[in-house]
Amino acid sequence: MRHLKKGRKLKRTHSHRKATLSALATSLFLHKRIVTTVAKAKEARRFAEKLITKAKRGDIHARRLVARFIKNRKALKELFDEIAPRVMDRPGGYTRVVRLGFRRGDSAELAVLELVDYNIGTGMVKPKKEKKVETQPTEQATTQ
Numbered sequence: 001m002r003h004l005k006k007g008r009k010l011k012r013t014h015s016h017r018k019a020t021l022s023a024l025a026t027s028l029f030l031h032k033r034i035v036t037t038v039a040k041a042k043e044a045r046r047f048a049e050k051l052i053t054k055a056k057r058g059d060i061h062a063r064r065l066v067a068r069f070i071k072n073r074k075a076l077k078e079l080f081d082e083i084a085p086r087v088m089d090r091p092g093g094y095t096r097v098v099r100l101g102f103r104r105g106d107s108a109e110l111a112v113l114e115l116v117d118y119n120i121g122t123g124m125v126k127p128k129k130e131k132k133v134e135t136q137p138t139e140q141a142t143t144q
Contacts, residue, residue, distance in 0.1 A: 008043050021047040022069045024113070028095070029075040029083060033114035041097045041113040048113075052094045055084040086117050 010017055024044035027034050036044070051069060054062045063080060070076050087094050093116065100110040 007046070008039055010039060010043065018069075022071070024048075025051060026070055026072050026075045028113060028115065029070065029079045030072070032118040033112055035100065035110060035112050037103075038097070038099060038109045038111045041111040044113055045095045045097055049092065049094050051079070052083060052087060053092070055079050056088060058084060083115065090117070 010020065012020060020040070021044055024034065024036065024040060025048040028044065028048055034041075034044075047069075051066050054066050056062075058080065063076070066079065067076055070079065083094075096114055096116055098112045098114070100112060102108065103110050
């Protein structure tokens with residue numbers, strides 16, 4: 001029975017699940033948005049938001065707690081130096097999950113997991129076509 005067990009198993013063992021969530025969070029901190037399946041995105045959101053909340057403290061103990069999961073030094077530096085100060089006044093909800101549709105190969109539902117304060121643009125929306133304005137030739141005085 002699953003009484004008092006939270007989170008999704010993602011069809012992985014505990015160590016594999018921990019490594020997957022750590023890799024997803026590292027990629028999120030480096031690239032600010034990632035595309036993955038909906039189930040992984042929802043679990044990675046829970047995982048990453050807890051790490052961001054710890055990083056907001058900014059002390060050495062918080063850095064060591066987060067470094068247990070984020071092994072990439074560049075991602076750790078990015079989290080503490082850029083992401084945490086930017087979300088300091090936000091009480092939570094640092095990430096969002098946007099559903100994209102279904103993957104063609106296996107029909108898995110895809111989603112984008114992105115940091116809220118980094119509005120880079122989704123790239124999914126086609127830019128509006130600019131109407132070509134025709135300029136009419138100016139009438140020059142033919143009389144001289």
